[in-house]
Amino acid sequence: MQSKHILITGGAGFIGSHVVRLFVTKYPDYQIVNLDKLTYAGNLENLKDIQDFPNYIFEKGDIVDADFITALFQKYNFDGVIHLAAESHVDRSITDPMSFVMTNVIGTVNLLNAARDAWKASGFEGKRFYHVSTDEVYGELHDPEEFFLETTSYDPRSPYSASKASSDHFVRAYHNTYKLPVVVSNCSNNYGPNHFPEKLIPLMINNIIHNFPLPVYGKGENVRDWLFVKDHARAIDVIYHNGVNGETYNIGGFNEWKNIDLVHLLCKIMDEKLGRPEGTSVKLITYVQDRAGHDLRYAIDANKLMKELGWEPSLQFEEGLASTVDWYLANTNWLKNVTSGDYLNYYESMYTNR
Numbered sequence: 130m131q132s133k134h135i136l137i138t139g140g141a142g143f144i145g146s147h148v149v150r151l152f153v154t155k156y157p158d159y160q161i162v163n164l165d166k167l168t169y170a171g172n173l174e175n176l177k178d179i180q181d182f183p184n185y186i187f188e189k190g191d192i193v194d195a196d197f198i199t200a201l202f203q204k205y206n207f208d209g210v211i212h213l214a215a216e217s218h219v220d221r222s223i224t225d226p227m228s229f230v231m232t233n234v235i236g237t238v239n240l241l242n243a244a245r246d247a248w249k250a251s252g253f254e255g256k257r258f259y260h261v262s263t264d265e266v267y268g269e270l271h272d273p274e275e276f277f278l279e280t281t282s283y284d285p286r287s288p289y290s291a292s293k294a295s296s297d298h299f300v301r302a303y304h305n306t307y308k309l310p311v312v313v314s315n316c317s318n319n320y321g322p323n324h325f326p327e328k329l330i331p332l333m334i335n336n337i338i339h340n341f342p343l344p345v346y347g348k349g350e351n352v353r354d355w356l357f358v359k360d361h362a363r364a365i366d367v368i369y370h371n372g373v374n375g376e377t378y379n380i381g382g383f384n385e386w387k388n389i390d391l392v393h394l395l396c397k398i399m400d401e402k403l404g405r406p407e408g409t410s411v412k413l414i415t416y417v418q419d420r421a422g423h424d425l426r427y428a429i430d431a432n433k434l435m436k437e438l439g440w441e442p443s444l445q446f447e448e449g450l451a452s453t454v455d456w457y458l459a460n461t462n463w464l465k466n467v468t469s470g471d472y473l474n475y476y477e478s479m480y481t482n483r
């Protein structure tokens with residue numbers, strides 16, 4: 130008898146795969162349904178170690194398809210939703226904003242409608258809709274003393290952050306209007322294993338391995354606040370179980386890095402690990418045209434989460450970055466499959482032929 134039925138959306142992606150693994154292994158009496166469309170960012174190889182666990186089910190589907198979502202809620206008696214499915218890359222949002230509107234806004238509203246309709250008869254007793262969001266909704270910081278708080282006004286500046294901000298507003302509106310029990314978290318930039326190599330850190334790791342140029346946007350002065358992905362997954366676990374309905378929690382590691390400094394550090398770590406003379410990889414750095422509307426600095430104040438729910442990051446950045454590099458070097462096949470496109474066949478081979 131499963132005591133909790135949880136829908137996790139986007140579980141084949143970077144952060145989602147860590148959340149799914151954590152919940153499936155830590156809570157054997159929960160039934161975890163991973164719903165993912167398997168876009169270019171979805172890779173079921175990320176979950177091959179737990180795919181046969183009895184409390185894990187994969188469902189391929191699109192959150193934009195309202196009928197499918199309604200049927201999914203009828204098929205499984207979900208107690209909770211942890212919603213991570215999204216289009217997540219700022220650069221892609223600049224070239225194709227509409228796919229961000231569809232998945233991030235329409236898809237989220239479809240899930241909210243389905244949860245509200247499935248749960249209202251129970252008076253929402255024991256139910257929870259957890260929306261996973263980003264610190265980018267707060268815009269950019271200029272004053273070095275300033276941090277994003279849960280009370281900071283929204284000021285999204287890219288199509289990606291505008292779509293996430295919109296979805297956050299819908300989630301809170303459903304709490305206010307329909308009394309749907311929701312929690313929202315806004316997290317800083319994540320890094321770690323299974324990160325698709327279009328984002329800064331895995332892209333640089335892949336390019337250093339292959340001696341490709343390292344494209345640094347603009348002058349490399351932009352600042353990001355980095356958190357190890359497993360610490361984000363741990364925070365999601367804590368907030369899902371102990372967070373207060375209607376509340377927002379900012380998640381971050383108080384770990385700001387200028388892009389150029391981070392790339393230098395990565396070059397140093399990788400020269401050591403690859404047995405190359407120090408200074409080899411730095412020569413690959415190439416300054417390229419800046420991203421349109423590039424946000425200057427993100428920095429999260431995570432004190433509310435730390436004080437109220439007792440979460441704290443477990444890893445120092447240098448340690449986390451070195452272990453991330455180790456993971457990529459030990460999983461060159463994962464990287465090869467992702468960059469060649471072979472990973473897109475994994476679902477067919479594992480799920481449709483057995």
Ligand code: NAD
Nearest residue numbers: 139141142143144166167168170171192214215217318319
């Ligand atoms: P990702 O791009 O790696 O994964 C997204 C997943 O969602 C993929 O598996 C993809 O197949 C799936 N998906 C996309 N469109 C879908 C649709 N229409 N229906 C069903 N599934 C769909 O993203 P990520 O980096 O793991 O981010 C996960 C969530 O966390 C997102 O909501 C993102 O906004 C948020 N977030 C990310 C970061 C970060 O640094 N990556 C930081 C803070 C918050």
Ligand code: TYD
Nearest residue numbers: 219318327328329330344345346351353388
């Ligand atoms: P990214 O990983 O795309 O995350 P986000 O834009 O959501 O913060 O980018 C992190 C930072 O690195 C951002 O300031 C843009 C910069 N960047 C580069 O300089 N070169 C690159 O090739 C990429 C992908 C990002």
